[in-house]
Amino acid sequence: MTRTTQGETCGLGAALDVIAGKWKPTIVWQLHARPLRFGELRRLVPGISEKILFEQLRQLEADGVVHRRDHAEVPPRVEYSLTPAGAALNTAVHALAEWGTRHGRAARAQAALAESTG
């Protein structure tokens, strides 16, 4: 999205640059409990392609949100986990998630339905 050209007054732009990929929130969410291998992550995020998963992991790594640990074994074993910054991001994101549940598109559709139904 490359929002960095804008002179955002606060860090919001920077945060959105990090988390606003189509699959990134899901990836971070899956990692919040324990480290996961590439294949596990692929299975836990249904619909994502290997290429995209890999790309977004690289970006999250570059942004200091996930840590990549290569065990240098054969067959390959690589574990992805959240850095402290990643864990903090996961926390910071909870307020947004709650807003989504309460006011987001789906929630509003539900509310409208409830209103019309009775």
Place this chain on the structure above:
Amino acid sequence: MTRTTQGETCGLGAALDVIAGKWKPTIVWQLHARPLRFGELRRLVPGISEKILFEQLRQLEADGVVHRRDHAEVPPRVEYSLTPAGAALNTAVHALAEWGTRHGRAARAQAALAESTG
């Protein structure tokens, strides 16, 4: 970004659908204090084109975040303001913004610089 096809376990996807446009955070931020007219908004968000501003306002309106009040005058006068949901979103977004200031790309670059310089 159309994340809605994904079965997000929480409302995060919904929230990001609403706020993740390139200019949307800035727009919402500008509206947090007082209602603004289209032209005011355009001047307060330098770099945005009329088309994009209009599009993103429409989406924010459809998502229940901003309210559009047409005074039905001539020359036209239209005021945009935050709905209660919009105000809540603005609040929810603060945690993210703070994360950005502390851990975001720019902040990390700064930190790295400070480390190498002194």
Place this chain on the structure above:
DNA sequence: ACAAGTACTTACAATTACGTAAGTGCTCCT
């Protein structure tokens, strides 16, 4: 020998978001 799994990697196509430029009908100002 052959299929399947590991974690990537490449080339290319499709989709989506964003941007540029111009036009609409109206009124006020000079």
Place this chain on the structure above:
DNA sequence: AGGAGCACTTACGTAATTGTAAGTACTTGT
């Protein structure tokens, strides 16, 4: 009469993001 401002609206083009399909080198299981 000419220009500027209001709030849009349209047509079209570019750039970014995501997706599809296949291939790499290696090992394990049948």
